[in-house]
Amino acid sequence: MDIYALLQIVVATIAATSAMTLFSYVISASFRELYKEPVLLTFLLTQLKIDLSLKSKATLAWLLHYFIGFIFVVIYHFLWVNNILQLSLWSAFLLGSLSGIIGIAGWMILFRLTDYKPDIDYKGYYIQLFFAHIIFALVAALFYYLISTIFLIAQSNVTI
Numbered sequence: 236m237d238i239y240a241l242l243q244i245v246v247a248t249i250a251a252t253s254a255m256t257l258f259s260y261v262i263s264a265s266f267r268e269l270y271k272e273p274v275l276l277t278f279l280l281t282q283l284k285i286d287l288s289l290k291s292k293a294t295l296a297w298l299l300h301y302f303i304g305f306i307f308v309v310i311y312h313f314l315w316v317n318n319i320l321q322l323s324l325w326s327a328f329l330l331g332s333l334s335g336i337i338g339i340a341g342w343m344i345l346f347r348l349t350d351y352k353p354d355i356d357y358k359g360y361y362i363q364l365f366f367a368h369i370i371f372a373l374v375a376a377l378f379y380y381l382i383s384t385i386f387l388i389a390q391s392n393v394t395i
Contacts, residue, residue, distance in 0.1 A: 240316075243382040244308050251375035252304035255367045262363045269355050270363050273297045275342075282351040307334055308375050315379070322380055324373070331372030335365035 256272065263270040276296035277289070285292065311330055313319075320326040339361045346352065 239386050240312065243379055243386070244305070244312050246382050247311075247375045247378040248301065248305045248308045250378040251308065251371045252301050254374040255304070255371035256300070258367045258370050259363060262367075266356075266359060268359055269353060270360050272364075273300050275353060275355075276300060278353060279345060279349055279351050282349050304371065307371070308379070311372070311375055311379070322376060322383075324376070327372045327376035328369060330376075331369035332365070334372055335368035338364050338368050 259270050259272055262268075269275065273293070273296045276299055277293045280287070280292040280296060281289070285295075287295065314330070315322045315326075320330070342361070342364065
């Protein structure tokens with residue numbers, strides 16, 4: 236993987252994870268429920284009795300959230316670069332749906348393994364999480380494509 240691909244993945248990750256998180260925060264506020272992944276991760280880290288300050292746990296939760304987003308975008312990159320899937324709205328929707336299912340399964344496992352039972356509407360949380368991942372994948376595909384286009388234009392020495 237060259238520096239351009241890594242930069243493309245990082246930009247897509249930041250944009251997609253930020254869009255997904257914004258969606259979760261808006262839905263959380265709209266329904267007056269705790270659907271905020273970084274906050275739930277902070278509580279989960281507290282449940283694991285990790286010896287860190289609350290502020291450090293919150294920072295770690297945000298970093299974990301973006302790192303997981305990075306892993307998803309790396310997988311998307313692999314699928315797109317190897318022509319397993321085309322870079323398209325349809326593939327982004329498909330990847331978002333699959334990512335949503337993986338995200339829901341991941342949270343279900345985390346809640347069970349840690350005995351962490353937040354007082355949330357689980358069905359509502361999982362539904363919003365599914366749609367948040369579709370938004371994630373659509374934004375990841377968009378930014379991945381935009382950065383790719385910018386690199387192509389820059390490398391072709393075209394002036395605008």
